[in-house]
Amino acid sequence: MLQQLEELKSKALRELESIDNIKELDSWRVHYLGKKSSLTTILRGLATLSLNERKTVGARANQVKTNLEDSLGQKEQALREAQLAAGTEKEVIDISLPGRPLPIGRLHPITQTLNEIGDIFTSMGFQIVEGPDVEWDYYNFEALNIPKEHPARDTMSTSWVETNRGERPMLLRTHTTAVTARVIEGMEPPIRVIEPGKVYRYEASDATHVPMFHQIDGLAVDKGITMADLKGTLYEFARRFFGEERKVRFRCDYFPFVEPGVEMAIECLVCNGKGCRLCGNSGWIEILGAGMTHPQVLERGGIDPEVYQSFAFGIGIERLPMLRYGIDDVRLFFSSDLRFLRQF
Template structure:
């Protein structure tokens, strides 16, 4: 029996077996048995190297023709299986376009936090994080907010433990990201220090178009020799220019925060009303995005940094207000709504 006759027999046997296949598993088994690495056809092809050149050419060409014929027969059988499956499935219109897979995306607040930290990283700030469950020493006392200070009343704190006046380590959900100022300076006492601290904060207050009991802040701190208020304003102006664009107006006004002296607030022109006044901005035309100021000497001295040698500035901004200002969102609650139609816009 010649090799060509053997190949013809192989082909006829394979096609006969293929015609009898009735299930997808049997079809896969046929493919492995007749076209796989250990198939009879591959055995013939591997034996070509031992043949004379002329026989090798003719037999190799014939074997490749057989392989192509078997692969074509397999493809036709697979298509036949697919067609029969579609025909047997009720209610399927094979002429309709396919449904696209929905791709995931970052939440707009997460995207804004990443953008904020990228901007400040490019200005030389490091990004650090701190605990959301905090001691009141870091949240209040070390930031120049003693127990009798009226600023504690405006924080509307969520206490985690039972408050005992004799215990100095009360536990709470942090009301701002400022505690990380103290934690970082305690650990790294040698300036220069440049950090930004993103994270969630919690306050027990009424929910409305611009307030939530849980929101995000980004805290900033810089401590070094000869740090001035001019550097603070220059840093924040540069941030606003990059984030909002050079056309948006920015306003600084004096304000009070216990852990800075002097203190300022920074506001950006309301995107919803373009400065005319609306419910989002309280009819003022401006929306405050952060409080800032020069770090109070008591805060520096409390962590062992000499305030006669070093000075610094700090700021804390509410993250959700930034996309509200940029995109003209008129209700902060939309960011945490279950209505995905809103989130898919970003």
């Protein structure tokens, strides 16, 4: 019996040695280790043997079985590695070929900028509100201390919407500050809002002027809001939008709806303050107008200026991506030229 086992083992190992593909391994396994194999028969027949024989033959048979199983495992692994090595060579791909094309969409650079600024201010607790593009004269001008024949109207050439004689004058808003006037009238303090949107001017197009562009106005109303808060808030915006290193300057300026009035400028991105054509040799580029909301404007909108203080600001949007990307013609934003839009 032992002899039979030894012969079986050497025959099996010889055959295993000569196998060169994984499929044959399986029939080998069935033949030598399967339910109907001689080894299994021997193991099953152990019960008929004497106790002594059972011990020696049984131990040996199990050794042979383990031995064959291990050899099978090693052989299988060797064959798989060989197969992989052989296959890899055949399956080489040219990784420099382009991937399957997918259409690539992009947001308009103005939308990207509006989103970016919106995110900065919403993280400071400002909520986004919008107002109408076509606006009453009242919210665009009168409510903001700009009555008829006020010289400030000259700086915002207005496109008027045709109405019937005697009807309220309607216009295309010249600034998103019109939304500020609506918010003051319609919301209860405390207020922190930003107001993005399109604005319009009666102006001929050139590289620096377009009849329609975008602004974001902002407003904060609460007890105890100060000009220091205004500076801090705007600085935070500039720091996050232009980066930590970019110097910021606040100077006195005039807007009829604020007092004191503020202009914020950043150090020129082209010359870093040395003076160049872009900044008109001043080294500074005006980014926004701001100030402490004029008491009359608050009062007109139903907010008591003795109780509440407020700041307001307005940012021109097109300028920002122009500065950041070095775009030299504002008309490109509205040209819808894919060769332009695809760059952002």
